[in-house]
Amino acid sequence: MRTLFRDVRIFDGIQLIAQHGAVLVDGNRIARVADSADALDGEQADTVIEGAGRTLMPGMVESHAHLTWASSVEKIYHQFILPPEELKVAAWRNARVLLDHGFTSAYSAGALGDHIEPELAAAIDAGETPGPRLIPSTLERSPEGAEGVETGDVFNGRGPDAIRQFVSYCKDSGVRSLKLVISGEDALKPGSAKDVLYTDEEMEAAGAAAREAGLWIATHAYYPKAIELALKAGARIIYHASYADQAAMDQMVAARDSTFYAPSPGVSVATLEATPPPHIDMSHMKASATERMALESKVVPALKARGVKILIGGDYGFPFNPNGRNARDLQIFVEHFGYAPAEALSAATKLGGELMGLDVGQVKEGFLADLLLVDGDPTADVAILQDKDKLAAIMKDGALYKAPVA
Numbered sequence: 162m163r164t165l166f167r168d169v170r171i172f173d174g175i176q177l178i179a180q181h182g183a184v185l186v187d188g189n190r191i192a193r194v195a196d197s198a199d200a201l202d203g204e205q206a207d208t209v210i211e212g213a214g215r216t217l218m219p220g221m222v223e224s225h226a227h228l229t230w231a232s233s234v235e236k237i238y239h240q241f242i243l244p245p246e247e248l249k250v251a252a253w254r255n256a257r258v259l260l261d262h263g264f265t266s267a268y269s270a271g272a273l274g275d276h277i278e279p280e281l282a283a284a285i286d287a288g289e290t291p292g293p294r295l296i297p298s299t300l301e302r303s304p305e306g307a308e309g310v311e312t313g314d315v316f317n318g319r320g321p322d323a324i325r326q327f328v329s330y331c332k333d334s335g336v337r338s339l340k341l342v343i344s345g346e347d348a349l350k351p352g353s354a355k356d357v358l359y360t361d362e363e364m365e366a367a368g369a370a371a372r373e374a375g376l377w378i379a380t381h382a383y384y385p386k387a388i389e390l391a392l393k394a395g396a397r398i399i400y401h402a403s404y405a406d407q408a409a410m411d412q413m414v415a416a417r418d419s420t421f422y423a424p425s426p427g428v429s430v431a432t433l434e435a436t437p438p439p440h441i442d443m444s445h446m447k448a449s450a451t452e453r454m455a456l457e458s459k460v461v462p463a464l465k466a467r468g469v470k471i472l473i474g475g476d477y478g479f480p481f482n483p484n485g486r487n488a489r490d491l492q493i494f495v496e497h498f499g500y501a502p503a504e505a506l507s508a509a510t511k512l513g514g515e516l517m518g519l520d521v522g523q524v525k526e527g528f529l530a531d532l533l534l535v536d537g538d539p540t541a542d543v544a545i546l547q548d549k550d551k552l553a554a555i556m557k558d559g560a561l562y563k564a565p566v567a
């Protein structure tokens with residue numbers, strides 16, 4: 162199966178490389194990338210898509226996905242914990258909603274159940290249900306007795322042995338990334354973000370066991386000590402890091418080749434905008450969000466300038482921040498963190514692809530064909546990516562999930 166995109170503006174994951182280019186997809190890979198509209202016209206193709214100057218770009222990567230946080234732009238849930246059958250319906254729906262909105266890859270930041278994401282990832286891979294390529298995770302783990310974060314009750318005992326048990330349990334479950342909640346969470350328990358929930362020994366054990374098991378570690382970390390522990394464990398990704406000081410930033414820079422960073426501003430901005438009914442008090446959440454956005458507005462540009470790989474992903478899945486709105490992070494990066502549009506796009510594509518550890522996130526010969534045909538120019542205005550009607554075509558793994566209207 163070969164698909165030719167003709168006359169497309171091409172954003173390759175780093176920059177605009179053609180105003181009127183062409184891209185040939187053969188099987189599930191990008192076979193040719195050319196910088197003139199007709200350069201590939203001699204190639205055989207089963208399907209020819211006329212871009213007419215629309216933009217072809219890599220599919221986006223959500224680096225902080227919570228597909229089991231039930232709310233989406235299609236259906237809002239007001240309770241956080243759902244019965245298992247309903248949870249599964251919501252997670253399957255959310256995977257499809259992310260793909261509908263241009264996300265062809267997602268890295269899970271934790272699930273509200275242990276087996277649901279490995280099962281979902283397998284169903285997506287088998288073509289049984291639509292969704293992004295998914296790095297599945299399990300329950301977000303914080304140690305027994307630690308407050309402030311909702312967790313499950315499996316293997317959350319104290320000490321290195323309990324951590325090792327948790328890691329081997331995750332491996333057996335088919336999880337690919339574990340989620341360790343190292344800091345508390347102010348939004349749930351005011352003042353707890355500076356709490357450090359793990360010991361040095363526990364985090365070292367986590368790092369060693371995960372490496373041995375071939376699993377990645379994703380971490381919820383706000384303050385310098387928590388960031389230090391995440392790095393010591395060799396975390397694949399650090400979320401938030403809002404209160405990083407100079408020393409913590411230096412450590413993140415030193416680890417920039419192996420540890421990604423996702424500040425996750427989407428949830429903060431949505432918290433500030435939320436207008437909850439009178440019986441729901443969001444005042445401390447709003448205060449925390451104000452503080453975090455102010456801090457991240459300094460931390461993110463400083464780390465970006467020093468080469469840290471910073472990704473989009475914003476804790477979507479709350480009623481006030483539903484799944485499907487994920488592309489909003491790009492606009493927030495531009496408006497709050499000083500990103501040029503192409504830099505925000507690159508965070509959502511090329512850098513996200515590196516996080517996935519797959520040949521995705523670039524329009525490049527040999528890469529997997531995860532592509533979006535966008536009606537408009539996202540390098541001029543990233544906000545258009547929030548409108549799924551502007552996604553004229555969505556291709557994943559060489560197959561057109563959404564084809565242009567002829």
Ligand SMILES: [Zn+2]
Binds near residue numbers: 270400
């Ligand atoms: Zn999260």
